Amino acid sequence: MEFDTVIHGGTIVTPTESWQGDLGLVGGRIAGLAERLPGGARRIDATGRLVLPGGIEAHAHIAQESSSGLMSADDYYTGSVSAAFGGNSSFIPFAAQHRGQSVDAVIETYDSRAAPNSVLDYSYHLIISDPTETVLTEELPRAFARGITSFKVFMTYDLMNLGDRGMLDILTVARRHGALTMVHAENNDMVKWMNARLAAAGLTAPKYHAISRPALAEAEAINRAISLARLVGAGLFIVHVSTPEGADLVARAQASGLPIHAETCPQYLAFTRDDLDRPGMEGAKYICSPPLRDAATQAALWNHARRGTFESVSSDHAPYRFDASGKFANGAEPAYPAIANGLPGIAMRLPYLFSEGVAAGRISLQQFAALSSSNAARLFGMERKGALLPGYDADIAIWNPEETREVSLADQHDAMDYTPFEGMRLTGWPEHVLSRGETVVEAGELKAARGRGRFVARAPYRPDPNAPVEPELTPALNFGAEIRP
Numbered sequence: 001m002e003f004d005t006v007i008h009g010g011t012i013v014t015p016t017e018s019w020q021g022d023l024g025l026v027g028g029r030i031a032g033l034a035e036r037l038p039g040g041a042r043r044i045d046a047t048g049r050l051v052l053p054g055g056i057e058a059h060a061h062i063a064q065e066s067s068s069g070l071m072s073a074d075d076y077y078t079g080s081v082s083a084a085f086g087g088n089s090s091f092i093p094f095a096a097q098h099r100g101q102s103v104d105a106v107i108e109t110y111d112s113r114a115a116p117n118s119v120l121d122y123s124y125h126l127i128i129s130d131p132t133e134t135v136l137t138e139e140l141p142r143a144f145a146r147g148i149t150s151f152k153v154f155m156t157y158d159l160m161n162l163g164d165r166g167m168l169d170i171l172t173v174a175r176r177h178g179a180l181t182m183v184h185a186e187n188n189d190m191v192k193w194m195n196a197r198l199a200a201a202g203l204t205a206p207k208y209h210a211i212s213r214p215a216l217a218e219a220e221a222i223n224r225a226i227s228l229a230r231l232v233g234a235g236l237f238i239v240h241v242s243t244p245e246g247a248d249l250v251a252r253a254q255a256s257g258l259p260i261h262a263e264t265c266p267q268y269l270a271f272t273r274d275d276l277d278r279p280g281m282e283g284a285k286y287i288c289s290p291p292l293r294d295a296a297t298q299a300a301l302w303n304h305a306r307r308g309t310f311e312s313v314s315s316d317h318a319p320y321r322f323d324a325s326g327k328f329a330n331g332a333e334p335a336y337p338a339i340a341n342g343l344p345g346i347a348m349r350l351p352y353l354f355s356e357g358v359a360a361g362r363i364s365l366q367q368f369a370a371l372s373s374s375n376a377a378r379l380f381g382m383e384r385k386g387a388l389l390p391g392y393d394a395d396i397a398i399w400n401p402e403e404t405r406e407v408s409l410a411d412q413h414d415a416m417d418y419t420p421f422e423g424m425r426l427t428g429w430p431e432h433v434l435s436r437g438e439t440v441v442e443a444g445e446l447k448a449a450r451g452r453g454r455f456v457a458r459a460p461y462r463p464d465p466n467a468p469v470e471p472e473l474t475p476a477l478n479f480g481a482e483i484r485p
């Protein structure tokens with residue numbers, strides 16, 4: 001076979017093993033793997049390097065308005081460029097429906113934001129905040145049919161929260177059409193009650209954000225979300241799990257064979273609520289929801305990442321600058337509930353996970369590939385991405401596992417004016433990122449043209465066909481089918 005590109009001499013990481021050899025590409029796809037491949041119009045020397053599946057960032061907020069109308073700092077150009085410098089070959093940001101909006105119009109809007117700008121292949125998860133009858137019966141099925149086969153819903157925030165009944169309706173639609181429901185699980189009333197108590201006591205500094213959203217609010221909502229999904233026999237993906245209590249509930253559901261999936265994010269592994277108590281308003285840089293926790297939580301979350309409770313580690317990149325366009329859109333020293341929620345980290349997700357996971361000996365290379373790429377491909381239906389196997393897209397990240405570098409804002413390439421990871425020393429960095437065989441980033445330089453990324457139509461969600469089914473799930477499935485034919 002005549003290869004257009006051969007990546008030679010690297011340690012190739014496949015889903016089952018790592019071995020030293022060559023990878024041959026033809027027409028943007030992986031065409032051959034062998035100890036030694038001759039030829040190749042272009043040969044990339046990967047001696048001493050790791051050859052990994054390009055990352056798939058499955059949780060990012062790009063060119064997205066919040067429910068209060070605040071625009072994220074990154075558009076599809078800066079967002080995708082930053083993702084590429086961080087070792088990603090594709091990403092799945094959100095396309096958010098706010099109340100009163102049609103889903104068809106939302107998708108059209110995001111197409112116009114992404115297509116001309118993205119340097120990486122992309123898809124969207126919808127965010128649904130207004131599940132009207134038209135949305136449930138016409139617009140969502142239409143979105144699924146065009147390959148947008150996942151969406152996120154919220155159990156918190158007054159302008160987003162669907163309520164249990166709304167959750168049941170939409171989970172049923174997802175199950176019927178083979179879509180995956182993602183959920184932000186925090187008990188809305190617990191948080192609002194805490195906010196009111198703290199406000200009454202005049203406790204409004206950033207550090208009170210952590211207290212206002214207790215671990216129990218997450219655990220309660222995760223337990224309820226799993227129960228709602230079980231009633232209708234639907235799969236569920238719980239985003240940004242931040243507590244051991246929540247992760248334990250997910251692990252227990254998985255052990256009983258339920259199609260419950262979850263992710264955590266680097267910020268819950270890297271930072272604690274002490275970061276919210278930095279001098280002045282610095283703590284605002286660390287406000288995200290669910291909030292940062294403590295050191296014991298970090299250890300427990302790492303354990304769940306290693307055990308496979310978390311199938312993905314995602315950035316939840318939600319870029320709001322440290323100025324009036326972002327964090328301080330509501331004034332220079334607002335009370336914590338008025339500070340924009342979210343941390344930037346799309347370029348740091350993989351270097352952090354590699355350094356603190358692989359280099360620190362917490363996870364294997366196979367686990368890194370699974371958490372950074374392969375599992376997201378499988379769960380979210382990117383059928384030709386996420387593994388270095390013949391026939392797959394040549395989405396590849398070549399890493400130098402030895403390089404140690406100090407994190408700085410200049411390395412982020414996003415539109416932000418800070419990175420919470422500033423000054424951290426990390427070992428293992430991506431050097432060369434390819435997407436469908438084309439170099440996107442090489443030796444610290446962007447090589448890709450704006451708009452080269454393509455929309456990826458994703459396959460329907462199928463629960464793991466090998467997972468044992470909990471006996472009591474079957475009646476629930478039938479029950480759901482009976483009352484909702």
Ligand SMILES: [Zn+2]
Nearest residue numbers: 059061316318
């Ligand atoms: Zn998010």
